[in-house]
Amino acid sequence: MTLYAGLLGTVVLLRWDFQSSSAYQLSLERKTYLISTIMNYVLGFQILSVFLFVYTAEDIHQLFVGAMCATGSLNANPVGWLALLSKIIICFAAGLWLVLNYLDHLGEDFPLVRLKYAVLLVLLPCICADLYLQLQYFLGLDPDIITSCCGSLFSTSGGSVASSIAGLPAGPSMVVFYTGFVLYAVTSLFGLFWEKAFLRYLHSSLAALFFIISMASVVSFISMYVYELPTHHCPFDMIQKEYSFIGYPLYATLFCGVFFGLLPGIFQRAGSIPSLQRNFRKIERTWLLFSLGCMTSFVMLTTYMVLFSNLTYFSVLKVLAGNTANERIIPCLLQH
C-alpha cells in the first residue's frame, strides 16, 4: 500500500501543474487525498508496530537461554536493534510528513506539494527497509543461541556505549536532566511570547538534546528508581507487568514531547510562505504548548518515581557521597 502511495507520489511530483485546470490535474488533486489517507494509516500502523515489536520481543524472551527481557531477545539477533531504531525513526518521519501534509492543506495554492512528495519518496525506501529488517530479525532468530541480557549489556562495568551510559553517576546525570528540562521549559515559554526564528531553532535543538539526555537518564538513573535496584539499568524491563507497565506512559510522553518540540524549528521556513502565514503562528503555539505539556508530564512522572521509590534513602546517601563504588556490593543483598 505504501508502494502504491509512493507511485502516486512520483506521478504527482512529476506531473503536478497547479495552473492547469485539465482533468488530469484534477484527478491528481484527488489522488492526494488517497495518499494522505494511506499515509495516515501507515503512521498509525507504525506507531502500533513499535509497540507490538517491543512487546513481541518482550514476549519471546523465554525462548532464549539467558534472555530475561526484550534486551535478550534483541541480542539474540542484533538486527533487532537496527529494526527497533528504524521503527522509531520512521515513526518520527511519518509524523513529520503528516505535519507537512497538514500545513500544505492550509494553503490555498498547495505551497508545499513538491517538497511533500519528494519527502514521501525518501520515506518510502525507509519503510521498505524497516519491513526488511523486521523480517530479517524474526526469521534470523535461533532459539539455540545463548544470549546475554540487560544485566550484562547495561551493567556499569563494561566497555560498550550502553554500559558507559549506565555507569554515569546518578547524581550529576540527575542535575543535567533537570537543568535540561528547566532550560527547555524556559525556552518554550519565551517562544510563546516572542516569535523570533532563532528562538525556534534553539527550541528544537534543545528538544533534540533533551531527548538524548532523557534516554541517557532513563538508562543511568530513572531505571534504578523504577526497579529499586541500583545496579539494574535496563530500559526495557520497565514495560513489563511487574513494574505496572510504567514504561509505556513514560516513553509515550517523552516521544510526543520531543516530536512536537522539534516541529517549530523544522517548519520555521514554512511560516514565511504567504499562503500559510495567517494560520502558522497559531499552530506553532499549539505545538509549543503541547510539547511543553508532554515534557512536563514526563518529568513529573520521573520525579514521582524518584521521590516515591523505595530506593530513595539509599540514593540520597549515594548522591551526597558522590560515590558509585558501593554499587557493586548492593546486588548481592538485593538479588531476587
Next chain:
Amino acid sequence: MIKHLKIIDYALTSILRRRNKSLAIISAFTVVVTALASILLFSNSLKKEAASLLASAPDLIVQRTMGGRHELIPTDYAAQIRKIHGVGEVNARYWGYYYDALTGANFTVLGTEGNPETLQLLEGRLPAGEGECAIGAGVANLKNTGTGGELILVDSSNTGVLYEVTGVFRADSSLLTNDLIVLSNDAIKGFFGLPPGKATDVAVQVFNENELQTVAAKVKRLLPDSRPITRTELVRTYDMVFNWRSGMMLSVFGAALIAFCILAWDKATGISADEKQEIGILKAIGWDTSEVLALKFWEGVIIALTSYLLGTIAGYLHIFVFNAFLLAPVIKGWSVVFPDFHLTPHLDPYLFFTLGFLTIAPYVASTVIPAWKTAITDPDTIMRG
C-alpha cells in the same frame, strides 16, 4: 473533535440503515475472527498449561533406553548420579499409565515419597500408607468418588485393589492433575508389579542452571545406556508442538485470508447506486472528500470492532465454555489422554491486542481504496442527474 463525534454518529446510523449489507459483512467477518480467536486462544492456553507443567518439572530427567525404547532404570543409577558435582537431590520416580476398562479412560498413576511440592492445591492430604490414594478432579468425577471415598483399581495380577481416597487435586490448571492417581511409592511398585530395584526414571536436581548441559553430558558418559533429558530440551519440545513462529505464520495467513474475503466481498457488492447518490448529496451540501473518507473510515472501524468483539467472545466461549468442541477432534491426542477436556480460562492482553491488530487493521486498510473511490464522487454529478 466534535466534528468526528458527529461523523461517527452519522456512520452508525448509516450502518443501521443498510442493515442487510452490514449484517452480512459483520457475520462473515465474525466467523473469521471466531476461527482465528479459537485457534489463538487454544494454542495459547495449551502453551500456558505446558508452561505450568514445566515449571514443576525437574531440572534433569534420566531415563534408560534399551533397543531405542524406554526401559526401567535400576535405582542404583541414582546413587551414581548423585556423585556428580553440582547435583543436588536425586529421586527415583515411579509412574505409569492405567487403562480403566470400566470407563474407557486412561489415568496417570504416580508414586510419591510424600512431599511432591509441585502438586499443591490438594483438598485433603497425600497418601501416607499402602491403602491410600489421592486423585485428580477428573478421576474423582469419572469414578464418582471423593475425599473419604473409595477407589477400586485392577492391578497387574488382575486383582481388584481397594484404595481409600485421602485427597482430591483441585488444581487451577486441571490439565496437570486431572487424570492423576497418586499412590505411595511402595503401593505403586506392588500395583504395577515393578521388579525390585527398578524405577521408571530418575529426577535430578542441578544447582546451577548453566551446568545443566555439562551434568547431562557427564551422566551420558557415566551411564551409556541412559538418556538424560534437560528441562530446556523439554521446553524446546513443547515449543515444537506450539511453535510460536508457526502461530505467527498462522496469524499472518489468517489476516491475509480476512483481507481476501473482504476484497472478494467488496468486489461482489461494490457501492450501490443508492450509496453513490448519498455521497454525492453529502458532497454537494458541503462535505469535503476528507470528511467522506473519515465517514468511511469510521464505518469500517465500527464494523470491524463489532465483528472483533463478537468473534472474540464467540471464540472464548467456544474454547473455555464449550471445551473447544470444534477444535478438539483435530488434536485428538489430547482428548484421549484427558477424559475431561477442559482448559483453564486464561486472558492474555497481548493475544487480544494482536488479534485486534490482525483483524481490524486489514479490514480498515482494505476499505481505503473503495472508500476513496466513493469519496471523490463529483458533487455536480447529482445536479446533472
Next chain:
Amino acid sequence: MERSAYIIRTHHVKKVYNPGKPDEMTALHDISVEIERGGITVLQGPSGSGKTSLLSAIGCMSRPTEGKIFVDGKDVVKLPERFLTEMRRNKFGFIFQQYHLIRSLSVLDNIVLPLCPTDLPPAEMKERALAVMDRFSITEKKKMKVKFLSGGEQQRVAIARALINNPDVIIADEPTAHLDKKLAAEFMDILAALCGENRTVVIATHDAFVYEHSLVGKIIAMRDGRLAGAH
C-alpha cells in the same frame, strides 16, 4: 475586501465535459455574467441549454475548463477542492430539482446534514434545525422519514436544509418542476421572503411561471451553452 455590488461574476467561462474522449461535450461557451447581491436572478432556457452547468460552476460544485469565477470578489476557479467545499458550506444553500434528500433518514437528520462535518455542538445544531423547521412548519414531522413525506413537504425540507448554514446565496435548480401551481406560488413567496433577508437567489428554470414572476430581478437567457441575452 471591498464589497462589490455583484456577489458572483463569471469571466469567459467555458466548460467541457469528458475532454479528449469520444463523448466530449462543451456545455458552456464563453459565459460572462454578473449576479447582483440580493434579489432573484433567473437562468432561463430549455433543457440542455447549459443552465445547470452554469449553476454548478457558480455554486463551486464543479470547476470550469477555462475562465474565472469570482464569488464575493475571490477567484474560486484555482482553489483546491477543500476550499471549494468550504465555500459551498459557508456561502451557498442548494435546492435541487429532485430535492436530493436522503430518503431513509428522518427530516431532522436531513436538515442538520450540512452542519455535520463542522465543530458546531450537537445541541446548537439541533436548535438551529428546529428554528428553520418551525419557519416552514415541518416541526411536527421531524422524526418522520423523508420517504413518507409528500412532494411539497419534501421541498420544504430541502429548503430548510439549504438554509441551515445561513447562506448568502440560495441556488435552486428547476425548483418548481414537481410542484403544482399552488405549491409553486407558495415556493415563490418563500423565495421572496429570503430575498427580504438580504440573501441572493439564483434559479435555473424553464417554467414561465417562475421567470415571469413579478419578484424576479434579472433574467439570463441561455441557448446551447451560450448567452441568449440578458434583461
